[in-house]
Amino acid sequence: xxxxxxxxxxxxxxxxxxxxxxxxxxxxxxxxxxxxxxxxxxxxxxxxxxxxxxxxxxxxxxxxxxxxxxxxxxxxxxxxxxxxxxxxxxxxxxxxxxxxxxxxxxxxxxxxxxxxxxxxxxxxxxxxxxxxxxxxxxxxxxxxxxxxxxxxxxxxxxxxxxxxxxxxxxxxxxxxxxxxxxxxxxxxxxxxxxxxxxxxxxxxxxxxxxxxxxxxxxxxxxxxxxxxxxxxxxxxxxxxxxxxxxxxxxxxxxxxxxxxxxxxxxxxxxxxxxxxxxxxxxxxxxxxxxxxxxxxxxxxxxxxxxxxxxxxxxxxxxxxxxxxxxxxxxxxxxxxxxxxxxxxxxxxxxxxxxxxxxxxxxxxxxxxxxxxxxxxxxxxxxxxxxxxxxxxxxxxxxxxxxxxxxxxxxxxxxxxxxxxxxxxxxxxxxxxxxxxxxxxxxxxxxxxxxxxxxxxxxxxxxxxxxxxxxxxxxxxxxxxxxxxxxxxxxxxxxxxxxxxxxxxxxxxxxxxxxxxxxxxxxxxxxxxxxxxxxxxxxxxxxxxxxxxxxxxxxxxxxxxxxxxxxxxxxxxxxxxxxxxxxxxxxxxxxxxxxxxxxxxxxxxxxxxxxxxxxxxxxxxxxxxxxxxxxxxxxxxxxxxxxxxxxxxxxxxxxxxxxxxxxxxxxxxxxxxxxxxxxxxxxxxxxxxxxxxxxxxxxxxxxxxxxxxxxxxxxxxxxxxxxxxxxxxxxxxxx
Numbered sequence: 019x020x021x022x023x024x025x026x027x028x029x030x031x032x033x034x035x036x037x038x039x040x041x042x043x044x045x046x047x048x049x050x051x052x053x054x055x056x057x058x059x060x061x062x063x064x065x066x067x068x069x070x071x072x073x074x075x076x077x078x079x080x081x082x083x084x085x086x087x088x089x090x091x092x093x094x095x096x097x098x099x100x101x102x103x104x105x106x107x108x109x110x111x112x113x114x115x116x117x118x119x120x121x122x123x124x125x126x127x128x129x130x131x132x133x134x135x136x137x138x139x140x141x142x143x144x145x146x147x148x149x150x151x152x153x154x155x156x157x158x159x160x161x162x163x164x165x166x167x168x169x170x171x172x173x174x175x176x177x178x179x180x181x182x183x184x185x186x187x188x189x190x191x192x193x194x195x196x197x198x199x200x201x202x203x204x205x206x207x208x209x210x211x212x213x214x215x216x217x218x219x220x221x222x223x224x225x226x227x228x229x230x231x232x233x234x235x236x237x238x239x240x241x242x243x244x245x246x247x248x249x250x251x252x253x254x255x256x257x258x259x260x261x262x263x264x265x266x267x268x269x270x271x272x273x274x275x276x277x278x279x280x281x282x283x284x285x286x287x288x289x290x291x292x293x294x295x296x297x298x299x300x301x302x303x304x305x306x307x308x309x310x311x312x313x314x315x316x317x318x319x320x321x322x323x324x325x326x327x328x329x330x331x332x333x334x335x336x337x338x339x340x341x342x343x344x345x346x347x348x349x350x351x352x353x354x355x356x357x358x359x360x361x362x363x364x365x366x367x368x369x370x371x372x373x374x375x376x377x378x379x380x381x382x383x384x385x386x387x388x389x390x391x392x393x394x395x396x397x398x399x400x401x402x403x404x405x406x407x408x409x410x411x412x413x414x415x416x417x418x419x420x421x422x423x424x425x426x427x428x429x430x431x432x433x434x435x436x437x438x439x440x441x442x443x444x445x446x447x448x449x450x451x452x453x454x455x456x457x458x459x460x461x462x463x464x465x466x467x468x469x470x471x472x473x474x475x476x477x478x479x480x481x482x483x484x485x486x487x488x489x490x491x492x493x494x495x496x497x498x499x500x501x502x503x504x505x506x507x508x509x510x511x512x513x514x515x516x517x518x519x520x521x522x523x524x525x526x527x528x529x530x531x532x533x534x535x536x537x538x539x540x541x542x543x544x545x546x547x548x549x550x551x552x553x554x555x556x557x558x559x560x561x562x563x564x565x566x567x568x569x570x571x572x573x574x575x576x577x578x579x580x581x582x583x584x585x586x587x588x589x590x591x592x593x594x595x596x597x598x599x600x601x602x603x604x605x606x607x608x609x610x611x612x613x614x615x616x617x618x619x620x621x622x623x624x625x626x627x628x629x630x631x632x633x634x635x636x637x638x639x640x641x642x643x644x645x646x647x648x649x650x651x652x653x654x655x656x657x658x659x660x661x662x663x664x665x666x667x668x669x670x671x672x673x674x675x676x677x678x679x680x681x682x683x684x685x686x687x688x689x690x691x692x693x694x695x696x697x698x699x700x701x702x703x704x705x706x707x708x709x710x711x712x713x714x715x716x717x718x719x720x721x722x723x724x725x726x727x728x729x730x731x732x733x734x735x736x737x738x739x740x741x742x743x744x745x746x747x748x749x750x751x752x
Contacts, residue, residue: 019042019070019071019074019075020074021038022038022039022042022074022075022092023074025038026092036095039094039095042075042094043077043094043096043102046071046072046075046077046094047102047105049068050072050077050078050105050106050108050109051105051109053065053068053109053112053113054105054108054109054111054112055112057109057112057113057115057116058116060116062117062120062123062124062125062128063125063128065113065116065117065128065132066124066127066128066129066131066132067131068109068113069110069113069131069132069136070131070132070134070135072106072109072110072135072139073134073135073136073138073139074092074138075092075094076093076094076138076139077094077102077106077139078096078099078102078103078104078105078106078107078139079093079103079106079138079139079140106139107141107144110135110136110139110141110144111144113132114136114141114147114148117132117148117151118147118148118151121151121152121154121155122155122158124155126159126162126163126164126167127164127166127167129152129155129167129171130166130167130170130171132148132152133145133149133152133171133174133175134170134171134173134174136148136149136174136178137173137174137175137177137178140178141178142178142179145174145178145180146178146180149174149175149178149180150180150182152171153175153182153185156171156185156188156189157185157188163189163192165192165193165197165200165201165202165205166202166205168189168190168192168193168201168205168209169201169202169204169205169207169208169209170205170208171189172186172190172208172209172212172213173208173209173211173212175212175216176211176212176213176215176216177215181216181217183216183218186212186213186216186218186247187218187246187247188246189209190209190213190218190246190247190250191246191249191250193205193206193209193249193250193253193254194246194249194250194253195239195249195253195256197253198253198254198256198257199257201253201257203257203258203261203265203266203269204266204269206253206254206257206258206265206269206273207254207265207268207269207270207272207273207276208272209250209254210251210254210272210273210276210277211272211273211275211276213247213250213251213276213280214275214276214277214279214280215279217279217280218247218280219247219280219281220245220247220248220251220280220282221242221244221245221247221248222237222242222245222248223280223281223282223283224282224283224334224337224338225237225242225248225252225282226251226252226255226282226283226284226285226286226287227283227284227285227334228285228286229283229285229331229354229357229358229687230283230331230334230335230338230686230687231334231338235338239252251277251280251282251284254273254276255273255277255284255286255287258270258273258287258291259286259287259290262290262291262294262307263294263307266311267311267312267316268313268316270291270320271312271316271319271320271323272319273287274287274288274291274319274320274323274324275319275320275322277323277327278322278323278326278327278330279326281330281333282330283327283330283331283334283358284327285327285357285358285359288323288324288327288358288359289358289359289363292324292359292360292363292364292367293363294307295307295308295309295367295370296308296363296366296367296370299675308370308374309370309371309373309374309378310374312371312374312378314375314379314384314385314386314389315386315388315389317371317374317375317379317385317389317393318385318388318389318390318391318392318393319392320371321368321371321392321393321396321397322392322393322395322396324355324359324364324367324368324396324400325351325355325395325396325397325399325400326396327354327355327358328351328352328354328355328358328399328400329351329399331350331351331354332350335350335686339686347661348401348661348700349659349660349661351399351400351401352400352401352660352661352689353660353688353689356678356680356691357680357687357688357689360675361678361689361691362670362673362674362675362676364400365402365665365667365670365673365676366670366671368396368397368400368402368404368667368670369404369667369668369670370671371393372393372397372404372406372407372667373404373671375389375390375393375407375410376406376407376410381410381413381414382407382410382411382413382414383414385414387418387436387437387438387441388441390411390414390415390441390445391437391440391441391442391444391445392444393407394407394408394411394444394445394448394449395444395445395447395448397448397452398447398448398449398451398452398664401452401660401661401663401665401700402664402665402667403452403454403664403665403666403667403668403698404666404667404668405454405666405668406668408448408449408452408454408456409456411445412449412456412458412459415437415445415459415462415463416458416459416461416462418435418437419435419437419462419463419465420462421435422435422436422466423465423466423469437466438487439470439487439488439489439492440488440489440492442463442466442467442492442496443492443493443495443496444492444495445459446459446460446463446495446496446499447495447496447498447499449499449503450498450499450502450503450701451502451664451700451701451702452664452698452700452701453664453698453699453700453701453703453704455502455503455504455505457503457505460499460500460503460505461507463496463510464507464509464510467487467496467510467513468509468510468513470487471483471484471486471487471488471513471517479513479516480516480521480524481516481517481520481521481524481529481530481533482533484513484516484517485517485533485534488517489534489536490517490518490530490534490536490539490540490543491536491540491542491543493514493517493518493543494518494540494542494543494546494547495546496510496514497511497514497518497546497547497550498546498549498550500514500550501549501550501553501705502701502702502704502705504557504708506554506557506558506561508561511554511558511561511563512561512563515563518539518543518547519547519565519566519569525566527539527572527573531575536575537575538573538574538575539570539573539575540575541575544570544573547565547569547570548565548569548570549641549705549709551563551564551565552641552709552712553708553709553712556712557712598657598659600657600659600720600722600725600726601617601645601646601657603725603730603735604646604655604657604720604725604735604739605617605646607732607735607736607738607739608646608655608739610732610736611736611739611740613648613739613743614648614650615646615647615648615653616646616647616649617645617646618643618644618645619643619644619646619647619649619654620640620642620643621640621641621642621643621644621713622640622641623641626641626713642706642709642710644656644710644715644717645657647715651716652714652715652716653715653716653717653718653743654710654715654716654717654718655717655718655720656703656707656717656718656719656720657720657722657725658699658703658719658720658721658722659722660691660693660722661700662699662700662703662719663697663698663699663700663703663721664697664698664699664700665697665698666697666698676692676693677692677694678690678691678692678693679692691722691723692723692726693722693723694723697721699719718742718743720742724738725738
């Protein structure tokens with residue numbers, strides 16, 4: 019095993035790898051048969067070395083079977099893979115059975131090798147009782163393990179989903195600020211990755227948040243000393259910031275993913291890594307590390323980690339300031355990313371991620387569905403649009419789903435063809451959020467969803483078959499995306515309604531809550547259903563869909579907030595009842611030029627029934643809102659802030675830095691946007707305008723940067739307002 023692994027590492031081309039592996043396979047088989055029969059005769063080192071050799075050579079194991087394998091592992095070519103798999107399992111079972119009673123005589127390195135071998139060869143059942151015994155040894159030998167023992171053992175535990183929080187806390191206590199420099203990069207990343215995978219959460223999640231937490235409230239290391247997990251994450255961030263070039267790209271993304279996965283924001287760490295990858299300044303871009311070394315999975319996880327950091331800001335704000343001051347919505351997420359990383363820097367970072375997927379990984383053809391979904395979700399969450407990436411993603415999704423449905427052999431491996439429910443929902447949601455409706459992608463997704471949700475021969479579906487593939491919020495996202503696209507595939511729409519609301523004897527809110535284990539429909543899902551029903555009644559009445567009588571009465575949920583540990587997005591509500599200073603200034607100008615209007619006009623069920631015959635429950639008091647409205651002429655004025663737009667980043671690397679800047683507003687950090695270039699209206703804003711148009715309203719938009727450019731001149735403002743009312747934009751480009 020050592021000889022072959024060394025040859026692989028040195029890229030030895032003089033020997034015949036096929037001949038070497040054939041010889042190794044004969045030796046391994048003979049030893050496996052022997053140890054399966056008389057494992058109790060082997061000493062601890064011999065047991066450990068044999069298991070390590072099996073794992074190093076991938077004996078009896080196909081690396082394609084599991085995501086646990088790494089690309090540089092060896093896999094012995096076998097003429098009897100099933101026989102070798104059975105033999106390997108027998109041998110490892112025998113090793114485990116004889117090892118557990120005498121783990122107390124195993125040296126630390128031997129325990130480490132045994133743990134790693136079981137994880138490497140994916141021995142799920144065997145590993146459980148072995149890992150319990152190894153964990154007990156860690157309890158007894160708290161101070162005697164090396165960094166390699168710590169990182170590898172925790173990685174093995176987490177990979178095999180052996181979760182014992184007490185053991186994890188004991189083991190990770192060795193990775194501290196003082197000892198961090200002794201750990202190799204892989205040992206650092208393995209340790210925090212395992213903690214995140216096992217959901218061992220730091221006690222102090224806001225310890226590193228320099229954006230939300232004021233200096234007077236930040237904890238010192240001494241104040242965090244009672245929690246080894248927080249200190250472990252502190253040490254990992256310190257080492258990555260201190261020596262980023264020593265970390266492989268997989269190790270870098272694993273550390274960032276770990277912080278985001280456990281819900282811990284760390285703006286200085288993420289800013290440092292962004293600067294390392296794209297250069298601290300535009301002129302230093304050519305000296306940066308770049309993205310060529312990242313795998314498709316690495317790019318997807320990197321993108322997800324940065325977007326998740328911004329998304330976590332609401333929870334951090336609530337913990338620091340209390341629930342009464344939480345700012346929610348897209349603007350909060352956009353601003354957090356800009357304050358944490360820098361507006362231009364976050365654009366260059368995601369430009370690099372998207373370009374690497376296209377150029378390094380052959381137009382996303384090497385990306386798995388999760389890789390594409392993570393990147394698409396992240397771009398949309400941050401309001402960043404890279405058209406070439408989304409064009410390529412659409413091609414890949416259509417091609418793969420079509421191949422799957424037609425059972426075309428040899429196109430690509432199954433793991434790259436098959437999409438799960440969350441991946442489909444996040445991809446289509448990203449296209450809709452960025453207001454980039456590509457008809458072909460919905461045409462491909464619709465029959466695929468019907469296929470995977472079908473029961474029996476896949477020709478029919480019910481709540482139970484649908485629930486195996488989708489959460490209800492994911493279905494609400496797809497439904498909302500259909501509305502943004504303005505396309506309503508009949509069979510898909512019916513499936514989504516059945517999945518969300520049930521059908522026949524399954525249309526019971528309590529039954530559905532039990533089936534999905536979700537506490538009931540979230541508010542976002544209920545609002546989505548109201549919007550979609552209004553649009554379907556107008557744009558596709560022939561598909562004959564209807565909400566339950568008096569909906570949403572009787573569909574209350576136990577929780578008003580979505581699951582925090584998810585990257586499933588939520589469609590935005592079309593209600594916005596906060597008046598900004600810009601909105602008040604626009605109103606003053608409209609008054610000066612004689613345009614009569616009221617503020618914050620809210621359209622509810624009663625008005626829709628009276629004016630358009632739209633039948634909704636009277637409990638739906640607030641459906642739509644308009645910033646300023648002339649009720650007689652049905653003219654609405656919308657003052658559009660940054661959250662109404664997406665930023666096109668196809669040429670971000672060539673752009674100078676934006677002129678935006680961080681500032682303190684009402685005692686908290688905020689971002690002052692200074693936009694000059696072309697912007698694109700996002701999906702939620704376009705959908706709201708379309709829906710209001712159906713109800714006879716004409717909307718005029720005031721982009722915030724156009725108003726800011728008037729420099730508070732009453733004459734310029736009044737001229738702008740007068741000209742605006744004379745014409746209507748014919749597209750969504752600004």
